[in-house]
Amino acid sequence: xxxxxxxxxxxxxxxxxxxxxxxxxxxxxxxxxxxxxxxxxxxxxxxxxxxxxxxxxxxxxxxxxxxxxxxxxxxxxxxxxxxxxxxxxxxxxxxxxxxxxxxxxxxxxxxxxxxxxxxxxxxxxxxxxxxxxxxxxxxxxxxxxxxxxxxxxxxxxxxxxxxxxxxxxxxxxxxxxxxxxxxxxxxxxxxxxxxxxxxxxxxxxxxxxxxxxxxxxxxxxxxxxxxxxxxxxxxxxxxxxxxxxxxxxxxxxxxxxxxxxxxxxxxxxxxxxxxxxxxxxxxxxxxxxxxxxxxxxxxxxxxxxxxxx
Amino acid sequence: xxxxxxxxxxxxxxxxxxxxxxxxxxxxxxxxxxxxxxxxxxxxxxxxxxxxxxxxxxxxxxxxxxxxxxxxxxxxxxxxxxxxxxxxxxxxxxxxxxxxxxxxxxxxxxxxxxxxxxxxxxxxxxxxxxxxxxxxxxxxxxxxxxxxxxxxxxxxxxxxxxxxxxxxxxxxxxxxxxxxxxxxxxxxxxxxxxxxxxxxxxxxxxxxxxxxxxxxxxxxxxxxxxxxxxxxxxxxxxxxxxxxxxxxxxxxxxxxxxxxxxxxxxxxxxxxxxxxxxxxxxxxxxxxxxxxxxxxxxxxxxxxxxxxxxxxxxxxxxxxxxxxxxxxxxxxxxxxxxxxxxxxxxxxxxxxxxxxxxxxxxxxxxxxxxxxxxxxxxxxxxxxxxxxxxxxxxxxxxxxxxxxxxxxxxxxxxxxxxxxxxxxxxxxxxxxxxxxx
Numbered sequence: 001x002x003x004x005x006x007x008x009x010x011x012x013x014x015x016x017x018x019x020x021x022x023x024x025x026x027x028x029x030x031x032x033x034x035x036x037x038x039x040x041x042x043x044x045x046x047x048x049x050x051x052x053x054x055x056x057x058x059x060x061x062x063x064x065x066x067x068x069x070x071x072x073x074x075x076x077x078x079x080x081x082x083x084x085x086x087x088x089x090x091x092x093x094x095x096x097x098x099x100x101x102x103x104x105x106x107x108x109x110x111x112x113x114x115x116x117x118x119x120x121x122x123x124x125x126x127x128x129x130x131x132x133x134x135x136x137x138x139x140x141x142x143x144x145x146x147x148x149x150x151x152x153x154x155x156x157x158x159x160x161x162x163x164x165x166x167x168x169x170x171x172x173x174x175x176x177x178x179x180x181x182x183x184x185x186x187x188x189x190x191x192x193x194x195x196x197x198x199x200x201x202x203x204x205x206x207x208x209x210x211x212x213x214x215x216x217x218x219x220x221x222x223x224x225x226x227x228x229x230x231x232x233x234x235x236x237x238x239x240x241x242x243x244x245x246x247x248x249x250x251x252x253x254x255x256x257x258x259x260x261x262x263x264x265x266x267x268x269x270x271x272x273x274x275x276x277x278x279x280x281x282x283x284x285x286x287x288x289x290x291x292x293x294x295x296x297x298x299x300x301x302x303x304x305x306x307x308x309x
Numbered sequence: 310x311x312x313x314x315x316x317x318x319x320x321x322x323x324x325x326x327x328x329x330x331x332x333x334x335x336x337x338x339x340x341x342x343x344x345x346x347x348x349x350x351x352x353x354x355x356x357x358x359x360x361x362x363x364x365x366x367x368x369x370x371x372x373x374x375x376x377x378x379x380x381x382x383x384x385x386x387x388x389x390x391x392x393x394x395x396x397x398x399x400x401x402x403x404x405x406x407x408x409x410x411x412x413x414x415x416x417x418x419x420x421x422x423x424x425x426x427x428x429x430x431x432x433x434x435x436x437x438x439x440x441x442x443x444x445x446x447x448x449x450x451x452x453x454x455x456x457x458x459x460x461x462x463x464x465x466x467x468x469x470x471x472x473x474x475x476x477x478x479x480x481x482x483x484x485x486x487x488x489x490x491x492x493x494x495x496x497x498x499x500x501x502x503x504x505x506x507x508x509x510x511x512x513x514x515x516x517x518x519x520x521x522x523x524x525x526x527x528x529x530x531x532x533x534x535x536x537x538x539x540x541x542x543x544x545x546x547x548x549x550x551x552x553x554x555x556x557x558x559x560x561x562x563x564x565x566x567x568x569x570x571x572x573x574x575x576x577x578x579x580x581x582x583x584x585x586x587x588x589x590x591x592x593x594x595x596x597x598x599x600x601x602x603x604x605x606x607x608x609x610x611x612x613x614x615x616x617x618x619x620x621x622x623x624x625x626x627x628x629x630x631x632x633x634x635x636x637x638x639x640x641x642x643x644x645x646x647x648x649x650x651x652x653x654x655x656x657x658x659x660x661x662x663x664x665x666x667x668x669x670x671x672x673x674x675x676x677x678x679x680x681x682x683x684x685x686x687x688x689x690x691x692x693x694x695x696x697x698x699x700x701x702x703x704x705x706x707x708x709x710x711x712x713x714x715x716x717x718x719x720x721x722x723x724x725x726x727x728x729x730x731x732x733x734x735x736x737x738x739x740x741x742x743x744x745x746x
Contacts, residue, residue, distance in 0.1 A: 061399045061421030074743070079736065145559025146571045167562035170726060254389075254507050257561035258722035270507075273393045275713040276417050278400070 053282040060276035071283035081284060084262040087174065088288065091263060092242040095181045099238060100231070102182065103189020108219075110190065111197045121194070128187040136251040139180045143167050143252070170260035173253050177261055180248050189234055196230030197223070229306050236299045243292055264288045347641035348380040351630075352405035354388040357461075357569075357585035360592070361661045369657060373648055379641045388509050388565065392713065399633055406636040407645070411509045412627050413446045413698055415455035416709040422454045423632040423639055425646070429453035432650050436670030440692035443669045445704035447629045455629035456646050457669035459662075462625045462691025463514035464611040466572060466586045467579035470599070471499050471608075480612035484522070484547060487615045491555025494578045501556050502577030504563035505722040510626045511565050512718045515581045515614070517624045517698055520544055520717060522617030527711060527741055528702040534745050535701075536720075537738040540619065545721060545730035552725040561722060573597050573605070581614065583626070584665045584688055591663070611687045613694070625667075625695040667691040707745050716740045 020026045054071055058064030075081045110121055127135060142149050143166035154160045167173045200223060208218045246265040249255060255262035255270060262270070264285060272281015356362045362385055370381045384405065386394065391409055398404025399421045415422065430453070433439040439457055447455045467480060475493035477486075491501045504512045520526070524540035552558070557577055560568075568580040573589060580586070590597045590606040597605035614623060632642050648654060659668060660678055664685035667673070669692060679689040698717075699708020711717070720737035724730050 059417075060396045061418055078743075079739075144567075145562050146557070146567065146574075146576055163559065165559050165561070168559045169561075173562065253562065254564075256506050256722075258505070258719045258726060260726075269393075270714075273396045275710055276392075276396050277710070278396075 050282045050286055053279050054286050056279050058279045060278060064279060067279075071280050072287070074280065075283055075287065080259045080262060080267060081287075083259060084264055084267040084284075085287075087261060088243060088263045090174070091178060091181065091245070092239060094178050095185060095242055096235060096238055098178075098182045099185040099189050100235060102186045103234075104193055104231075106186060106190035107193035107197055108223075110194050121191070124190055125187045127184050128191075132184065132247045133251055135184065136180060136248050139176075139183075140167075140252050143176050167253055168257055170257060173257060173261050177249050177252050180252060181242065181245065184248070185238060185242070189238065192234045193227065193230060196227045199230075200226045229303060232299060232303045232306060236296065236303070239295055239299075240292065243288060243295075347638045348382055349407065349638055349642050349645050350382040350384065350405040351407045351645070352384050352386065352391070352394060353409040354391060354628075355385045357583060358588055358662050358665050361658060364658065364661045369654065373645065373654070377641070377644055377648055379638075379645065381645065395631070395633070399635065402635040404633070404635070406638045406642040407630045407632055409458070410455060410629055410631050412513070412712060413704050413709040414713070415447055415629060415631050416449060416704065416706045417713065418631065418633075419449045419454045419706065421634055423634050423636070424452045424454070425456050425632060425643070426453045428643060428646055428650075429456055433457075433670060435672075436668070437672030439670050440695070442625070442627060442692065442695040442697050445697040446627045449705070450703070455631040456650070458628040458630055459659075459666040459668060460625045460627050460692050460695065461510070461583040461665060462667050462688040463511070463581050463583065463623060464613060464687050464691075465579050466582050466584070466609055466611055468499070468599075469608050469610050470601075471497075471578045480610070480615075482615055484519075484551070484615050484617050488547075488551050488555055491551065491579075495555050495557075499576075499578040502563075502568045502571045502580040503556055503560045504565070504568060505552075505561050505718055505725065506563050507715045507718070508563070508565045510583070511563075511568060511581055512715070513698065513712060514624045514626055516718045516721050517700075518614050518622040518696070519548065519617070519721075521622040521696060521700060522614070522619055523547070524617075524619035526701050527699060527708070527717065528745060530701045532702040532707070532745060534738060534741045536741055537734050541734045541737075542730050544617070545724045545733050548721050549724050549730060558725075561725070575600065575605075584611065584663075584685060587611070587684060588663050588665055609684065611684060613687060622696055623691070623694045624698065625691050627669075627695075627697075628666075664688050711741055711744045714740065714744070716744075 021030070055066060055068060056064040057067045057070070106124065110117070110124065114120075141147070145163070145165060145168050148163070148166060150166070151160065151163050154164070165172060166176050204222050204226075205218050208222055213221070244265055245263060246269065249261055249263050249266045250269070253261045255266045259267075264287065268281045268285035271277050271284060353362075366383055370383055373379075374381055388411065391411065392414060394404065395408045395410065395414075395418060398408070399418060410418075429439075429447070433443075440460070442460070443457045447453055447457050465480070471494060472478075472480070472490065475490055475497070477490045481487040481490050487501075494500060503515055505516070506512055520541065523544035525536065525538060525544050527534065527536055529535040557571065563571075568577065568582055569586050569589065571577045572580055572582075572586045587606065587609045590604070590609060594604045594606055599605055599608050613621065615621070630646065632639060632646075636642060649658075655668070656676075659666065659673070659676070664678055664682065665688075667688050667690075671692070674689055679686060697704040697708070698712045699705065702708065716737050719740075720733050723736060724733040728736070
């Protein structure tokens with residue numbers, strides 16, 4: 001004890017810098033600084049700037065004056081904005097349900113043992129890996145009003161007699177973009193849920209099987225409850241991304257025909273960047289923020305409940 | 310290996326003084342000639358006559374670089390992307406030095422563009438005077454905010470033999486006659502092709518003149534919204550039936566290129582377009598043939614849009630170049646504009662267009678290009694015939710905003726999708742009031 005005390009006494013005092021780093025609170029702060037700076041620069045600053053822009057009458061090249069909530073009032077009375085709101089929620093709800101259903105199904109299939117498992121798993125990811133704009137262009141060609149390969153196939157199979165106006169009819173155009181979003185999103189669900197499935201011990205299922213549980217019972221009472229936290233996180237990510245989707249609609253329909261397929265993001269882009277009404281564009285894109293916040297809070301609370309159960 | 314210190318580097322470079330080495334740079338405090346050369350970044354659309362872009366890139370711009378002692382950074386993008394590009398450039402205060410803009414779009418950015426009156430006034434005088442539509446689009450009433458470049462005339466390209474087969478030996482001169490002919494053509498599986506989508510060219514150049522020819526207009530001469538009239542409703546009613554009876558209904562989702570592809574693959578009998586379809590058929594005469602095996606180019610003719618109760622009108626896609634005030638190379642950009650508009654240079658480009666582009670001033674009507682091919686003749690006077698969006702009011706930023714929002718095109722698109730004509734016009738009135746106040 002005495003020896004230790006002497007040796008400590010003899011150690012030269014540490015530089016101030018080292019002492020600060022020894023303190024965990026300071027160290028944590030320092031380690032967090034890069035992330036905070038990045039988030040501040042690329043998320044917080046544009047967000048605050050967007051809010052400030054939305055309460056002015058700024059347009060491209062003209063700074064504008066403070067106008068309060070005039071832009072929000074204006075978009076509230078805008079029929080195209082209301083269509084965009086409806087479309088965004090319909091698009092998100094329908095695609096999320098399908099992506100979850102198909103993704104889960106695919107994950108359960110991929111979780112089995114079969115020949116070429118690794119190859120199939122990699123192959124399934126393709127739609128997610130290909131740049132969205134590129135794959136959406138291919139889809140646009142498939143839904144082309146004149147040269148659609150889908151129409152060609154259906155016609156030659158004798159299923160249709162005339163052309164189906166995929167992107168020229170408002171309802172069909174909406175269905176077309178929903179199909180593309182599902183096609184692109186299913187691999188993300190499948191791979192994420194597959195990762196979740198692999199954390200579930202096979203012994204649990206085996207034990208249940210020995211006890212006489214049928215496959216559906218095993219899924220519903222064992223797999224699904226254990227997979228739920230992962231599923232909720234995946235759904236949360238997907239909902240956020242789908243609500244803010246831009247690329248698929250921009251490339252496929254540009255929001256048309258006659259604004260029938262606009263989402264928040266594409267309409268904000270058309271008004272803000274296309275027409276140069278920056279403040280109105282900012283108001284349109286910020287209008288989805290409260291909804292998005294609410295969805296995120298509800299889902300996070302639910303995830304916490306599931307995890308602490 | 311010898312260690313090069315900063316001192317030694319500066320000393321050593323004195324040997325290069327004659328050719329502009331480091332020491333001479335330090336001594337004269339002037340950058341060497343090659344570093345002084347300005348770079349002019351020129352942003353344009355992907356030309357529908359690709360040969361012209363090739364000519365610029367391979368031949369003309371290297372000559373210009375040599376003549377002006379500048380570097381020219383030539384960039385082409387899809388036409389629909391020009392507006393987003395200029396918005397982003399003006400907001401960030403950096404980007405291309407010269408940006409191509411369509412129609413009255415320069416009016417949207419007037420506050421952020423350099424006054425080009427000195428060049429434009431002189432150029433207009435030299436070329437016999439700009440057409441009125443050029444001034445409405447590029448001049449804000451007191452100064453030139455963009456440099457007039459060209460007009461791409463919108464004419465109907467049609468299949469002569471197919472029209473003759475349904476009894477139309479000449480192109481129908483009224484909308485009613487065109488409707489009747491179109492009905493017969495569609496019954497034979499050869500409809501009229503027309504976009505009602507959000508496109509910069511073929512959609513507005515069809516819908517605006519259509520509205521005018523029925524006596525409809527966005528605003529009156531004082532700038533007050535005047536769309537909700539009997540004439541406008543009549544035009545929408547006519548369009549609804551015309552669309553169903555005579556058009557390829559896929560046109561609601563077309564961009565400016567779809568009708569070219571559809572015409573060249575023989576799925577439509579007529580379409581409003583620049584001359585790019587015909588020019589493509591000239592470029593590849595053996596690739597595009599009729600169902601009877603003849604070269605397609607021999608079966609194409611051009612005609613102006615038919616007339617309605619209030620007359621016959623056109624709106625042609627107009628092109629100009631804007632010089633944003635953020636540009637640090639304004640002097641070089643202006644020199645470049647002067648050079649590219651000088652007669653021998655511009656003529657080279659104009660000839661390569663084979664009549665697709667009509668120059669913005671009357672002197673060019675005398676050019677021999679117009680004598681070479683009678684099929685292209687209607688485009689010669691395109692500049693004389695066009696009206697500008699926002700008629701009967703001034704062609705200002707509000708007219709440009711209404712055009713950018715596709716309000717007139719959407720009015721017709723909504724009606725052909727099933728909205729009652731009165732409601733479609735009322736919707737357009739509401740949208741225009743938001744713009745005009």
